[in-house]
Amino acid sequence: MKTFNIGGVHPHDNKQYSAHKPIEQVPIPEKVVIPLVQHIGAPAKPVVAKGDRVLGGQLIAEAGGFVSANIHSPVSGTVTKVDSIVDAWGMRVPAIYIDVDGDRWLPEIDRTETVNPICKLESQQIIEKIKQAGIVGLGGACFPTHVKLMPPPGKKAEVLIINGVECEPYLTCDHQLMLEHSEEIIIGIQLLMKALGVSKAIIGIERNKPDAIAKMQQHATHTLGVTVEPLELKYPQGGEKQLIDACIGKQVPSGGLPIDVGAVVDNVATVYAVYQAVQKNQPLISRVVTVTGKQAARPGNYLVRFGTPLSVLINFAGGVPEHTGKIIGGGPMMGRAMCNIDMPCNKRVSGVLMIDEDEALKHEPLNCIRCGKCMKACPMGLEPYLLAKQAEHGLYDDLEKRHVMDCIDCGCCVFTCPSYRPLLDYIRLGKAEVGARIRARQQKK
Amino acid sequence: MNFLIIALIALGVTGLLASVLLYFVAQKFKVEEDPRIDLVQDVLPGANCGGCGFAGCRALAEACCKASSLDGLLCPVGGQEVMTKVGDILGMTPQAADPMVAVVRCNGTCTARAKQNRYDGTLSCKVINSLYAGETACPFGCLGCGDCVEACQFGAIHINPETGLPEVDDEKCTSCGACVKTCPRHIIELRKKGPKNRRVFVSCVNKDKGAIARKACLNACIGCGKCEKECQFGAITVENQVAYIDFTKCRLCRKCVAACPTGAIHELNFPPKPAPKPATTEAEAKAKVEDKAETKVEAKAEAKVEGNTKAEPVAKEVKQ
Numbered sequence: 160m161k162t163f164n165i166g167g168v169h170p171h172d173n174k175q176y177s178a179h180k181p182i183e184q185v186p187i188p189e190k191v192v193i194p195l196v197q198h199i200g201a202p203a204k205p206v207v208a209k210g211d212r213v214l215g216g217q218l219i220a221e222a223g224g225f226v227s228a229n230i231h232s233p234v235s236g237t238v239t240k241v242d243s244i245v246d247a248w249g250m251r252v253p254a255i256y257i258d259v260d261g262d263r264w265l266p267e268i269d270r271t272e273t274v275n276p277i278c279k280l281e282s283q284q285i286i287e288k289i290k291q292a293g294i295v296g297l298g299g300a301c302f303p304t305h306v307k308l309m310p311p312p313g314k315k316a317e318v319l320i321i322n323g324v325e326c327e328p329y330l331t332c333d334h335q336l337m338l339e340h341s342e343e344i345i346i347g348i349q350l351l352m353k354a355l356g357v358s359k360a361i362i363g364i365e366r367n368k369p370d371a372i373a374k375m376q377q378h379a380t381h382t383l384g385v386t387v388e389p390l391e392l393k394y395p396q397g398g399e400k401q402l403i404d405a406c407i408g409k410q411v412p413s414g415g416l417p418i419d420v421g422a423v424v425d426n427v428a429t430v431y432a433v434y435q436a437v438q439k440n441q442p443l444i445s446r447v448v449t450v451t452g453k454q455a456a457r458p459g460n461y462l463v464r465f466g467t468p469l470s471v472l473i474n475f476a477g478g479v480p481e482h483t484g485k486i487i488g489g490g491p492m493m494g495r496a497m498c499n500i501d502m503p504c505n506k507r508v509s510g511v512l513m514i515d516e517d518e519a520l521k522h523e524p525l526n527c528i529r530c531g532k533c534m535k536a537c538p539m540g541l542e543p544y545l546l547a548k549q550a551e552h553g554l555y556d557d558l559e560k561r562h563v564m565d566c567i568d569c570g571c572c573v574f575t576c577p578s579y580r581p582l583l584d585y586i587r588l589g590k591a592e593v594g595a596r597i598r599a600r601q602q603k604k
Numbered sequence: 605m606n607f608l609i610i611a612l613i614a615l616g617v618t619g620l621l622a623s624v625l626l627y628f629v630a631q632k633f634k635v636e637e638d639p640r641i642d643l644v645q646d647v648l649p650g651a652n653c654g655g656c657g658f659a660g661c662r663a664l665a666e667a668c669c670k671a672s673s674l675d676g677l678l679c680p681v682g683g684q685e686v687m688t689k690v691g692d693i694l695g696m697t698p699q700a701a702d703p704m705v706a707v708v709r710c711n712g713t714c715t716a717r718a719k720q721n722r723y724d725g726t727l728s729c730k731v732i733n734s735l736y737a738g739e740t741a742c743p744f745g746c747l748g749c750g751d752c753v754e755a756c757q758f759g760a761i762h763i764n765p766e767t768g769l770p771e772v773d774d775e776k777c778t779s780c781g782a783c784v785k786t787c788p789r790h791i792i793e794l795r796k797k798g799p800k801n802r803r804v805f806v807s808c809v810n811k812d813k814g815a816i817a818r819k820a821c822l823n824a825c826i827g828c829g830k831c832e833k834e835c836q837f838g839a840i841t842v843e844n845q846v847a848y849i850d851f852t853k854c855r856l857c858r859k860c861v862a863a864c865p866t867g868a869i870h871e872l873n874f875p876p877k878p879a880p881k882p883a884t885t886e887a888e889a890k891a892k893v894e895d896k897a898e899t900k901v902e903a904k905a906e907a908k909v910e911g912n913t914k915a916e917p918v919a920k921e922v923k924q
Contacts, residue, residue: 584728588734
């Protein structure tokens with residue numbers, strides 16, 4: 160079985176808590192708050208004002224730049240204010256507050272479950288529809304999908320890679336989506352292939368999801384050009400560059416994009432959103448979120464409308480168990496502990512993980528013993544121990560020379576470090592500073 | 605024996621030849637350097653802190669020797685004294701500069717700013733700042749991990765265990781600006797030291813709306829603008845819901861301190877205010893505005909203070 164070549168670690172996947180739990184719909188709360196920063200890039204600009212009545216699926220904020228995404232109302236109701244809200248990490252972000260009065264939708268939106276496989280649209284029309292629907296990468300980075308579908312001039316996409324890996328421990332939302340909506344995902348893949356003008360698509364799925372592999376294979380056999388690639392278990396296989404390496408054996412050059420090797424990578428959840436946007440006219444207003452943890456009362460996969468406070472979602476899933484040490488947004492490897500669970504669910508949230516007090520305990524960092532484990536684990540072939548030290552001491556020129564910008568924040572180095580050193584904390588600081596310097600330089604030019 | 609003599613002669617001749625060669629080479633490739641650079645460098649403190657904006661003391665010395673005047677060149681550590689010496693060597697007069705000092709603009713003490721969560725990660729303000737808002741609800745305030753303490757080469761900053769906030773030792777601070785650069789929340793500012801180290805400043809940088817700021821911290825500036833109205837010298841501006849006192853315009857009259865409803869404006873090193881006659885401290889602070897209209901406004905201000913019953917912040921400050 161294939162996998163990527165450099166580095167990687169094997170954390171316990173802990174998916175048994177929420178795996179195979181059917182997707183449950185979370186009831187719509189009485190009030191929703193829609194943050195305007197749910198993607199990478201410029202914040203969206205609100206197009207509604209206080210007192211406006213909105214229907215489900217109606218545009219409420221438009222993209223604030225080329226790399227940005229539209230935001231739609233997930234409910235019908237009245238806009239009460241356009242203000243700000245404290246996000247999960249205590250920072251204020253602009254947001255639209257809506258009082259819910261029901262679940263009425265714009266007339267063109269098809270809310271039925273019937274599968275619609277026929278699409279007569281041209282490539283450009285599909286991309287335009289995806290753009291209008293405000294679809295972003297639901298794998299975690301939240302990069303606007305329509306930007307990926309428009310390769311810069313001179314570059315041509317050759318293969319579409321679909322990320323069904325879900326290498327992050329605990330999370331099962333993509334797995335369950337593949338089981339329940341495999342047919343729609345295959346149609347979504349065909350739409351994306353048409354949009355990109357490619358004839359080949361590979362669905363990468365790790366072998367700990369045999370039922371998903373079988374289900375996707377069953378539908379893919381009837382579809383020209385679509386193959387399912389079962390992959391060996393290894394974290395971070397779901398990383399864009401790692402997945403390309405695993406599926407087609409090509410390495411994205413340092414500082415490059417997947418399109419440099421002719422690949423475009425999209426997550427299965429994104430593909431499902433594309434299907435809904437193009438075939439059902441339904442913009443991105445909800446997603447599947449895994450709520451899990453060793454002590455969680457009702458771990459499972461929940462379909463949540465954006466704007467629903469995470470606390471409502473957690474309560475629906477049985478509440479916060481006793482002796483919870485930390486509540487993490489996302490998975491245990493790349494997620495961040497949250498300090499405010501009243502934050503509304505949005506495009507960025509893929510999981511809510513509640514871990515015990517003793518699991519959450521942090522070890523006191525010890526001295527680096529130069530064992531080189533972090534270098535062996537780094538999937539980008541970097542030297543994390545050195546980068547962390549250089550970032551700590553502000554040696555930004557050296558950091559840039561040593562390709563700190565290639566770091567994908569996967570956390571393998573910290574996971575493997577026997578001295579419990581906070582390598583990634585410092586590497587992130589270095590990345591932020593080096594990134595700012597590179598941008599400043601580009602602007603000067 | 606013979607070998608010894610031959611070896612000695614051979615070595616001696618080689619040494620002689622090499623020295624002659626080196627002499628000519630040294631003459632030929634001599635680097636012309638201003639001899640004054642060394643003199644200037646000797647006068648400078650040699651801390652190599654970079655507070656002057658150059659890579660180190662030698663770099664500042666070179667810049668001084670190259671420059672046609674000493675305007676804009678200042679060693680913050682040595683201050684006016686050292687710059688006068690440098691001026692003497694170079695035959696120039698240094699620009700008169702006010703002595704500066706680092707000022708911590710956050711008063712979110714443990715009692716005023718309740719903790720809402722517990723952080724157990726890396727103890728570094730920079731790291732916390734990159735992760736989230738911090739243990740309190742104020743996303744602008746001091747994180748209290750002491751990055752500034754570590755940055756200070758002169759031991760002038762320490763964290764007060766009672767308040768959890770950094771404090772600057774006026775005597776030790778050389779205003780090199782290392783703490784200003786290192787603070788990820790931009791709380792520390794270099795301000796004029798002031799006569800007898802007396803200073804008035806807004807001890808808050810919270811840009812949130814008044815109600816939100818106040819909810820997060822009892823001592824926050826709520827941007828009400830009372831101080832702006834009170835100030836007769838136009839030294840105070842309220843921008844982004846936070847007041848700022850321009851130290852070049854401030855005349856240290858301290859009316860804003862009394863006007864502030866939350867006690868966000870701090871006065872430092874003033875003698876305790878004699879309650880009935882505020883005019884005397886005014887005179888001490890060298891604010892030479894003494895007409896009738898002035899005293900009237902002042903009387904009004906006093907009345908306001910009493911009306912608000914907010915004389916508490918002043919008392920707190922004196923205690924400190």
